[in-house]
Amino acid sequence: MVIGAGFAGIGTAIALQKAGVTDFLVVDEQDDVGGSWHANRYPGIAVDITSFSYSFAFEPYPHWSRAFPPGAELKAYADHCVDTYGLRARLRTGARVTRADWDETAHLWRVRFAGGATLTARFVVCATGWLTKPKTPDLPGLDRFRGPVVHTARWDPRVETAGRRVGVIGTGASAVQLVPRLAPEAARLDVFQRTPIWVFPKPDVPIPRVVRRVFAAAPWTQRSISRATDAVTELSFVLAMIHYRRFPFLVRAGEAVSRLYLRRQVRGDRDLVRRLTPRYRLGCKRPSFGSGYWRAFTRPNVELVTESVTEVTESGVRTADGVHHDLDVLVLATGFHVLDNLPPFPTHGTGGRDLREFWRTERFQTYEGTAVKGYPNLWFIVGPYSFTGGSWFGMIDYQLTHILRVIGEARRRGATEAAVRPARHDRSFRRTLRRQGDTVFLDPSCRGTNSYYLDEHGDAPAVRPASTRTAGRRARTFDLDDYRFRRAGDDRADLL
Structure with a gap:
């Protein structure tokens, strides 16, 4: 089950489909797809990074009217992706999740919805994003x-x-x-x-029709510009913010x-x-x-x-x-409730522990920005320590690489549970905290700014202190034995 039908959820569905996984469902509490680009419609709403960077690498969109397109065009792009990949049949809109509970015996997530219905899922990807609960x-x-x-x-x-x-x-x-x-x-x-x-000047120029026709006829031209803008954004953010x-x-x-x-x-x-x-600062x-x-x-x-x-x-x-x-x-x-709205519904893992309570008392922490110890078969896109500050879609891509590797390995081993090992999780978290010390977010001037980057513990869990390239490499190469794989009803501690 994929929870959320914004770009993170849409990207997850497309990735699952490409990987040959067909038994999935995408649910969203809104009445249509698009996430924040469907919900937010105030005058002047627009993306604040260039359109060249704000799209999936595998699905360039040649129809942007401007360098920084208005929100309605982002919503149109979401619809385009859903229709191009035939996802409508796997969507359930108007479906608000109210609770998720891990069944330790059956190795299933029991997901409850407003209205009382309950669905079960072997694996759950929480792709609800940050901007769901207005403050x-x-x-x-x-x-x-x-x-x-x-x-x-x-x-x-x-x-x-x-x-x-x-x-x-x-x-x-x-x-x-x-x-x-x-x-x-x-x-x-x-x-x-x-x-x-x-605030910085916004070079929001129209994209001439002739340029759009070139993008449509030769997508590699748009991809080339996208790579260049991604590189500039990434380099600027990593050097200035991560290595402050x-x-x-x-x-x-x-x-x-x-x-x-x-x-x-x-x-x-x-x-x-x-x-x-x-x-x-x-x-x-x-x-x-x-x-x-x-x-x-x-x-x-x-x-x-x-x-x-x-x-x-x-x-x-x-x-x-x-x-x-x-x-x-x-x-x-x-703005929005960001860190204090993760996850946006009560989520109970091994031993019935609520994830919000775990994060509140033990600090926000994840394994590679995606998984959490004690919550098997559950992954987050846009969770704590996930955003790398460059391309939003680059972040989605590296997290999906991680998730699909684990799901694929679970299926290969015939496992029904994939749980990150606590020791490996803690090691990943310690490494993140060490790298966080170099960032601008921990500068003394940041205290009292009411920034959603920072939490009550003085950490900056909204940002992963790494480049998207580094995070992508980790997603492709992390040791799959950092997870424990088991089968329901099988007493073995691990499946090889």
Whole structure:
């Protein structure tokens, strides 16, 4: 069973099909495929890495209209992949998983759904991703506001913002895209900022039709560009973020570029520069690419509010300085529960231990960013220590390589259980922690930034401290004996 029908789940289904595995089912709580690109529909939504990098290597898409295509095109690409590989018959949408329990006797996962149905699966791949549970701020009086309250992740197109007084709480990636769209049409726009964000210019240029025709006729041309953009992104991230202590000047150089862009965007307004400049190292929080975000604050109808919000009233928002901001519409650009929503449903493994509780008390940990000791036949795509910072699809690819090797070996041995050995799991985790020490994420300036990269233990489990190339090599070469293979009803400790 594959849980999640975003790109991670779609990629898993295609990989299983290519490997000759046909007895699988993909389930998703939403009413269609596409994951966050189906759920998120706020004005201005777009991918913030180039389209050349945002696709499966085996399925290039020549129809992107821009270098950074809008969300609707990403949803179209998801549909394209599902239809091209004939996955509709293996999909169950509107199926929300509420619980998963490991049956130690039968070597099966018993997966329960909203409505009471239960299905069993020999192997489970959790491909739900990070962006599934919107984070609503705990603000007194939020339920009293008389106007529309809308989260960017649950955008209601019926909400009218033109000519209205609009408040946006949050200044992360969604706000960077949304604010420039709201600013020209709102009568007044108040943006409530807790932590500034590093922003870089977004070279979002149209892709001419003639170029798209070349991509369609000669896919190798698009693949070549994809490899080049992947390499640049990967090299920049690995050297600057993963090997920060060796190359700190790269982070400082990136900060200088962002500061220069800020000064140009706000036309030298020193007060705006001061309030919009982050006081933490580049990389502590996810930076963003934006066209017009900072410039929006130079408009006479837009105000940057840096005082913290203390309460929401019937008619607006009150901040710590006592000022009341009258509003007609309140937009929550407050992101998602990420680490604290993994997994997004109670998951009980060997001995009935809940995985959330295990991670909360024992720290987030995985074997090679994919498996967890005590949870046989279960793998995560986009779990703790999985994302390598380069191509999202490169990450999916290396994790699928790992998963398919184990499933294939289990079938070869006639095994019904594949469980990572605790000692091998712990060794992998210790190696990850050692490498994590070189990253920018553990820089003292990152503390208190409310970054989803960091957890309550002071670790940075959202990122694997390795390159995608290194992770891919590990996925192809790790020792399969790091797993213990057994057959239900067979007393042998291991199957050879």
